[in-house]
Amino acid sequence: MRVPLSWLGEWVDLPDDVSLEHVHAALVSVGFEEEDVHLGEVTGPLVVGQVLELSPEPQKNGKTINWCQVAVGPDDVRGIVCGAHNFVVGDKVVVSLPGAVLPGPFPISARKTYGHVSDGMIASSRELGLGDEHDGILLLSSLGLDPEVGTDAVALLGLGEAAVEINVTPDRGYAFSIRGVAREYSHATGASFRDPADAVSPVAADGFPVEVVDEAPVRGAAAVTTFVTRTVRGIDAGRSTPPWMSARLRLAGVRSISLPVDITNYVMLELGQPIHGYDLARLDGGLTVRRAASGETLETLDGQKRTLDREDLVIADQTGPVGLAGVMGGARTEITSGTTDVLIEAATFDPVSIARSARRHKLPSEASRRFERGVDPQVSLAAAQRVLDLLVELAGGTIDSLGSTLDASTPPRSIVLPAGRAAQLIGVDYPDAEVADSLSAIGADVHPIDGGWSVTPPTWRPDLVDPASLVEEVARITGYDRIPSVLPVAPPGRGLTREQKLRRQVSSALAAAGLVEVAAYPFVGHEQNALFGSADGSPAPAVRLANPLDVAAPELRRSLVPGLLEIARRNASRGLVDLALFETGTVFLPESGRSYGTDTVPPGPQRPGDDLLAELEASLPPQPRHVAVLSLGQSVERQPGQPAVAASLADVLDDLRVAAHAAGAMLVFRQGSHVSLHPGRTAEILVDGQVVGYAGELLPRVAEALDLPRVVAVGELDLDAVLRSSAGEVQPTAISSFPAATQDLSLVVRVEVPAGDVLSAVRDGGGPLLESVRLVDDYRGAGLPEDSKSLTFALRFRADDRTLTAAEATEAKQGSVRLAGERFGAALRD
Structure with a gap:
């Protein structure tokens, strides 16, 4: 709200030497945030002039200008060129003399034009900032004014005004008026306030x-x-x-x-x-x-x-x-x-x-x-x-x-304010008389009753609905500076829960890995929930908002991915095309056929009982916490000696491994499918045999619809499920002082057998000597049947108490071969 000082001064007494800083400070003291100050946009010499002579002069370009002699003061006549034609000799006008600055800013100077030196400018309403009229100059007679020649036009037209601007919070709409701000200035300073509504005498009709x-x-x-x-x-x-x-x-x-x-x-x-x-x-x-x-x-x-x-x-x-x-x-x-x-x-x-x-x-x-x-x-x-x-x-x-x-208005409802409630909530020992006087000052009708007061708020304060809001007014009117700054002492024995600690570890690990944490809006459209809310595209029930902030996003999200994609789209449109983002947050997964919500209102003064809390909890849909990541563009930028590396699904899988490792869990990936992701480039993610998420590359048509590059990799984990299955911390293992024995193993299996399943079989068959196993090659081509592929694994064996012989390592490897053969018909590659 912008408040011109002269207007404010009509309804509340301002000091003779009032300043913008003083008014701002007064309004800040009663709870308004200072925004800005606004000064008149016209400066310099702006005076009333009278046209003495007017000579039309046609120009070669077909335009006719007027060469005018204008009196701008006693014994001061200026020659001015003017292109308007709505005035005659004798008219009084507004003249901007050299050195003046008009709104724009538009500085005025003496300059040669149309063969004359124009020593100023005759101004129009728009040039003065008084309106949109620009067909002709401003004639003071049209405003009912007949001032003396040479009069300061800045003061005459109110162009030297100044205003303060304050931020009005949503609960104090009455302050969107000079009436409301004048009343608040009166509260802050004790200045006499005059209600402009009382100055009007309505006539019946x-x-x-x-x-x-x-x-x-x-x-x-x-x-x-x-x-x-x-x-x-x-x-x-x-x-x-x-x-x-x-x-x-x-x-x-x-x-x-x-x-x-x-x-x-x-x-x-x-x-x-x-x-x-x-x-x-x-x-x-x-x-x-x-x-x-x-x-x-x-x-x-x-x-x-x-x-x-x-x-x-x-x-x-x-x-x-x-x-x-x-x-x-x-x-x-x-x-x-x-x-x-x-x-x-x-x-x-x-x-x-x-x-x-x-x-x-x-x-x-x-x-x-x-x-x-x-x-x-x-x-x-x-x-x-x-x-x-x-x-x-x-x-x-x-x-x-x-x-x-x-x-059809009804009087505001009276509120009972118990004596001592203000001191109890604010921590200041307010005398009873001060409480009553403060509420009366804001326009409330205050009547003493046994144990307190009956307070009827004024009609312009619909935000005063309970004792707490009245107490806030007492604190505001008497001064926030009286409230002591005392930090509460945290009770012993409390801290972060296990889940809170692990969630923070996950976020810290992803940030340390180079990803940027973002926070997207939890509101999405139906199409976004349908596309990302379920892996197979089956109907996904969603929580619909009763009063959405945006009609295009009326539902609560079932997935974090739509929010990441919108943030990526916005950044890509501004030239930031190499992105690695993550978000942790709540998703909302209502069950089909169930209705949610309750009409039960918890009591305000005391903690609800266990039964009521259970009822309220049951009225909410499941709200698990997820973590999602996104990569696009280049994961490694080109530099001397290093070619660029494009971001891909592999980056997202590594990011998800980082998140799981921070929570003390191990992920298993297997081939999967998702309605929004590329077939063959989608992975299901498991922890302890339970599917907890997915990762993959967006379908090209989906990426194109979002104005994103062709390759966009995303992944999402049910973080709560990961935490439930994790040990809660990374378990350290002792490092053996004995050397490792390394061997490679190439197995031929059918094409449709997932490599991850074969790797699990190799790991399980290797026995206690197998320290690690990695898939290093997936070959399909000459030398193999058309329906087969060769998977090569790098195995590392080690014993804690001795140096392994080659025979021991080979025997352990054979255990892997046997188990892979039993499970998938795998055979050693020749």
Whole structure:
């Protein structure tokens, strides 16, 4: 929220020497984060000038310029070239003298042009940052101004204003207004606050039909709390917005559009109540607030035709929707320069409904930002009247008695705050009188009762719903600096669990191996869950979010791989094409035919019992922790004497071995299949005979759809399953001082026999003397039957108590040959 200081000073007393730093410090002390400062964009000499002479001069390019003599002060006449033609001799204008800087920044200097030295510039509204008008220069008479020649135009037009910007948290939507910020400045400094809503005297009106029809309420909440309409007739919509108003709007971050629209935006910023104006002549009958019909469309003020959802709340007349409630109005009833009669609407809508519509249509607006955080229902009437008063004052209108007032709001619920609760939660011994005074200061109605107070929050604070939120207000108003900084003492005998330690070891090992840890969003689309949620492509049930942040990602992930692929796609699109990534996180695996969730709400004051905890736990789907890795591009970059090495499935398998080794487990790989992975380049991963994951290279069509290189290797492990089967630590083995005996073994087996199974047989048959075995070659070709392959293993034998003879090593190798022959019909290769 941007807050111009002069505007703030209208409603709260500021010091004469107030500075931006002082205001920021005051607002920070009551819980607002400092964002930025905004200064007037016009600097240097900017004065009121009067045109004394005007000589049109046609140019060779077909353009006609005016060579003007302009008085800019007593005995100070400047020659200025101007290309506009909307002024005459005697008009008073704004002149930027050499040394001035206009928004852009656009520095002004004396320069030769069209055969003259132009000693300054006559400025238009757009050049001054006051609006979009650029067809001609700004005539001060059009603003109702007749200042003396030489008057400082910066002060005259409010171009020297300054503003502070603060970050407003979602629970404090009332601070999206000058009214709210002025009240908070008063809390921080004790300065006198004047409520701008109290400065308005609403006039009664009736006769305009308004109906609310809500057959599909969101969460059972009322769609509309208040709905006020008022009418003003005979306005001149073409009048210019006063400089003071356009300057304030600009500093507040709102573009000046037209006088009626600027007035509605001005009141929204001042009171926090979004306002919408309709061209009364374009409305057909009264207004109905309802949900959109299936297939209904609306062209919004931004010129986009939007297909509405049945949950969208719309404002409609007899012919259809004229606005997306709380988000944006419709183009059909837009106020234009020819509008004379205006219907003003000030309403409060269900915050959840407005937030969903704005997100659904990707249409954030200043109005929706306020509605989704909660708007004071009791300010609607004052806001509507404030707009009427400004339209009468600035646009020459007349207030009509046509209007309506719907008020279905209910008083805020009283909260019982026990005495001593603030001291208990905050750790400061607050006197009872200080607690009551603090809550009264924020606008709450505080009544003493036995053992505490009954507190009714003000209507602009819907976030105050329980004693804890009231205690937070006490701490905020009395000052956070009073809260002692005392670190709690950790109770003895606690620390990380075995699983937590092992998960950290896995992450540390992968990072040490050169992979980059990432954290992806847990929300994915249905297609991603279908592609990666099950290996065989069978229907995979997923947890669907009731209120997704993104309609394209409404489900909780069943796999970590989609998140890694999205991160890889984003990095590859920015030129980072050599990637080795990993993530550890939770996946969500609901079982088919089961419903999850519970209506049971745990009690707040005490710990739930074991039965309730068991019920809550049973209401959740299984949420195992997984670890996933991804490699693409080059695993070794090209350098002198070293060719580049492309990343492949082998890199991912090695990364998964690193992860398992850190957890004290050993992985076994065997040929597998996965619906999203390349046939023949996919491995199932086992621990103790149980499948715990998969690895492979993406199908080329899948990689292409994601704008990724052709070869992308991924792998994923059920980390919880690995930890359950692991010893929990790497077991050290003694190193023998006796030499090893090495031998090679080549076995011929059928092509379809997995090499990993043969390796297991060789290891099991080698007996206690076999120290290690590795597959070093897989040969298929001349000298072998077409349906056979030759697997060569490197064997290493060693004894702890003696040097092995060649005969002992050969005998142990023969044990491997025998077992491989029994299991798979393997034979020694000639």
